[in-house]
């Protein structure tokens with residue numbers, strides 16, 4: 527089976543993990559600091575504005591804690607969004623307010639968000655779908671105008687850029703994912719950017735038990751095991767084993783991105799010749815080429831095409847199944863573009879391990895669907 531996403535981890539990562547084992551310190555330590563320093567250079571951001579975390583989902587939960595989102599508050603998010611984002615909002619007893627997306631890019635824009643703003647709106651959580659940046663400046667302006675927190679789910683858009691600035695650094699907070707399905711991985715893990723350095727200081731406590739590090743003394747004259755707690759924190763840190771994998775992945779990630787870009791180009795070159803489907807629009811900004819989504823013109827064709835590909839050992843899926851359709855969220859939003867997207871879109875394999883032969887097979891199998 528040709529997989530839709532696939533990690534590239536090998537001997538460099540193993541060697542780095544071996545070193546961590548041999549150091550006898552496998553918890554959060556020096557290697558995490560190295561990882562933060564290395565990635566801060568890649569996204570052109572001060573290390574003081576960054577903190578590692580155990581997953582992007584946990585980062586989303588933490589963001590709502592940090593901004594004090596609570597019962598009765600509303601948080602706007604695209605319906606085509608990560609289910610963990612919906613869960614994070616509901617877990618605070620706040621209301622997720624789902625907004626529509628662009629029919630082709632599956633991204634939100636300032637208008638679709640503004641339509642949903644009420645005096646209860648406290649935050650907006652956006653996603654740069656497939657790695658293509660949203661028109662983020664408009665969204666930043668809108669959120670400032672209404673005094674609403676802007677959180678960027680940056681899980682799809684590792685090193686994507688809007689006007690040369692990395693996505694994830696436009697809002698009040700941005701969150702990256704390094705889970706096993708992402709462009710680069712640490713097994714599981716994430717990174718948080720906060721515009722306000724004080725928010726990073728707060729998160730540092732919130733993701734480690736609320737422990738007040740200044741409350742305990744190291745002095746041999748003291749009871750050095752005493753401590754105080756500032757907030758009812760959880761334990762959501764990244765460790766040195768994960769960070770060691772991340773440091774190695776960062777050295778290779780430019781080549782991953784290049785390969786993905788080439789496959790993306792080849793797909794568009796070949797598949798745009800087919801009159802029964804739409805290929806994704808090119809962006810004038812920088813994509814990280816996380817997903818490649820085609821859209822059949824007939825809604826009837828999408829499921830049939832997915833089955834045809836799977837019978838030929840090519841795995842595809844539609845990401846992300848609209849949250850407003852999930853019973854649990856009990857939403858009565860009417861979102862016509864999202865409905866279109868749900869019935870026409872299919873994400874086909876895109877990752878750096880695909881061989882030329884596999885890419886050709888995928889293209890030909892799609893062409894064969896309507897011959």
Ligand SMILES: *Cc1c(COP(=O)(O)O)cnc(C)c1O
Pocket residue numbers: 580581582583584607608610653679681682702703704705715716
């Ligand atoms: C993978 C993903 C996440 C969650 O990341 P984890 O690190 O697995 O928690 C969030 N949002 C989007 C869009 C994702 O694709």
